Amino acid sequence: MEQYLSRNISCENCKHAYSTFKIKSRYIRPLTHDSDFCSTYQSLETNPLLYYVSVCPYCGYAVSDEFNPKLTKEAHFAIQTKIQKHWNYKNYGQKRSVETAINSYKLGIYSGIIKKETPIVMAGLYLRLAWIYRTIEHSNTQEQRFLKLAVEQFELSYTLGDYEEKGMSEIKLLYLIGDLNCRLNLERQATRYFQMVIGHKHKEKEQRLVEKARDRWYEIRKSTKLKVSS
Known part of the structure; x- marks a missing residue:
């Protein structure tokens, strides 16, 4: 105890x-x-x-x-x-x-x-x-x-x-919304929020989250292309 x-x-x-x-x-x-x-x-x-x-x-x-x-x-x-x-x-x-x-x-x-x-x-x-x-x-x-x-x-x-x-922070909130939408298979909404993180005016202050958002955005794009090609 x-x-x-x-x-x-x-x-x-x-x-x-x-x-x-x-x-x-x-x-x-x-x-x-x-x-x-x-x-x-x-x-x-x-x-x-x-x-x-x-x-x-x-x-x-x-x-x-x-x-x-x-x-x-x-x-x-x-x-x-x-x-x-x-x-x-x-x-x-x-x-x-x-x-x-x-x-x-x-x-x-x-x-x-x-x-x-x-x-x-x-x-x-x-x-x-x-x-x-x-x-x-x-x-x-x-x-x-x-x-x-x-x-x-x-x-x-x-x-x-x-x-x-x-x-x-606004960046953390936007990233989290994007991530949760991705987990819910709402890829269009997830992409939108990840793009807001990537293009945020204060992105230099939270570069780790910006990189994570960019990685997730690429994952979605890759997954979408695979679905289209199959």
Whole structure:
């Protein structure tokens, strides 16, 4: 149990204090990184994704660190009537299985929708849940489902500009939208976003991502030519 850190949280909805596990940073050692920034780890026990969402055991309100901590009166009332009213005490604050983690994400997504969290925050939840499904190799359908939801929110975030509040650069956002579209076999949309990265006015600042976008663009072109010739 030494890889776990217990964090104390005060629920903004019901005002109860509770504790929840996180993985200590020195135990987070990624082995590989996918093109959409998903990391793989030596074991599920040291995968920080499982603990990204914190769930209040008293009322069921679930949040990530990216959530705006403040609740409007309308959001507070909606959470009380749509979540807390139907909630039975359950503790998500201990060691989590993949199934428990998935449930915590779904609670976080539902809480975010009710609270009307920003698109960039919702996109992060959808994308990370897709990554968890990726660790379960037989769950490709669910992975695709949440990748689609993620890319929709990322595109909305690009339109609204809320990604800047979370410290994400425009180039990284455009690259990620392109990559997710590629994973969804939406090659035309992927090409469009990769081209936006390649031609971006600040491309010198993030040359690694620009090169990755160029490589993915060439892959799509090559694949398209092969399909046409066959």
